[in-house]
Amino acid sequence: MRRLRTHPKLRDLVRETHLRPDDFILPLFVRHGENQRVDISSMPGHAQLTTDLLADEVAEIEALGIPAIILFGIPAHKDAVGSDAFDDVGIVQQAVRAIKSAGLKLLVMTDVCFCEFTDHGHCGIINEKTGQTDVDNDATLEILVKQAVSHARAGADVIAPSGMMDGMIVALRQGLDEAGFTHLPILSYAAKYSSGFYGPFREAAESAPTFGDRRTYQMDPANGAEALREVLLDVQEGADMLMVKPALSYLDVIQSVKQAHPSVPLAAYNVSGEFAMLKAAAANGWIDEQRVALEVLTSIKRAGADMILTYHAKDACRWLTNPG
Template structure:
């Protein structure tokens, strides 16, 4: 029987394929995560993330300039803090003269029109390597006591010039706590992008290499989500909406496309996804072995995240993908 319906007619030329394409990628979709270290004139490649570097503040500013030329306008810096500055209460996180806050302020002075999303979590500054305060006796992560630290951290970041606060800690109630502190101190214009569903994932390994922020004991499963759960993400979503989040995030992205889609279907807030270090490393290492076409795989991965429902993507591919899109 000769077929009546022929979907291939809409695929017969590149012009038609482009005309009927359902999902598009733009450089405006990307948030570029970057790693910050102490020192000057430092650009150190991360062995487990080929092509990604840790930058001293001066070199990070140069890197941001290169990204801006490609059209990237949103950045998420993450700091690697010297062990001597870490303590169980993460006091360095609110030091305006510390590496992170001083660099945030410097970046905003030099690039006032870009968007800076800062990270609110204790682990880069904690001697315990956890996102909250660890009870010295039991090892329990103390949720409510941690909110005090996270609130002061968020306020310090807003004062430094952050446009978006990104609570990545997964403590209960932290969005409402941070929103209240920001509003009380004249920062009602600063947005909150909540890590709504941050899963306890094995895909974070290279990130922890980059920042030397792995837990000293225990793991993060009492506060990060069980990767077997999808409905739980909707509970977290409802709470974040109620508490005042402006945007929500799913982390990781590639193994959680179903969660991205579920969240997208159940909210009118912008949805972001974090294409994390392990996802990046898989593609890069396979490409280095010649097993995959790295560029084509990169674009397919990013398109899949967008197709699942993400409005924006935090991705280490941002600069490389922007160059591809720039070429047309």
């Protein structure tokens, strides 16, 4: 076996998994205001940006060869139903228009959920009539549709619902179609786990729940077969693409989903906690960040992901282009 490892060019020729800049989707956080770049302490190199800074930011992203971004918004005002999320002049809608006005070919995806927009930090409308404070699934579907249609009107290229509401894909497909957006694809967060790896994102998106947790609608990390049920439902409801989130601790789930649905494009989200761990270890001199980050991203691709949402996207593109 060692004969095929003797020369670096030979190793390249027999390499089974290839990592490229066009595998990546970069998450961006947008906020109201002007000329503000608010650094995210737990995610070095990332910040909340005001819309006037987006043109330069996305130009750099496109120049690196990254084909797509996904937007997360931080509103100026939060309320019980997250009304800024479906306001045509809401922060995400403004950001989409600002990016589109830059005239780039970059694909603009939008996260469709409410945790950043509600004053309670949960992913939908709270139903307290049941005697157990929880998200009202069906009431939330109605406002999810409003949010998605509003994003579509702003010019979003892909809608990516992340709230893990039952029936959200069929509701969104019907709502988008009725509004005239039959062409708009849906990237479903089909298997999203209730994970401890989301900590830094909660800071970045200012979306931590004010009470309870999200275990009643996000998946139990112990369950693998359940992910296949979730994914199958979303495929049957009309999802165009699927996602597993997080990625690194769920490589087995990525592989299982890809094997079950080989013809459906599959994304994996290399989430904030996974990113922050590598940054912290590298800052302490414990690991070589470039080597380990590329190894992590390669493992996600090897497991079956066709595309990777990752905060390492910019650095990974530079490393892949100039490996020295």
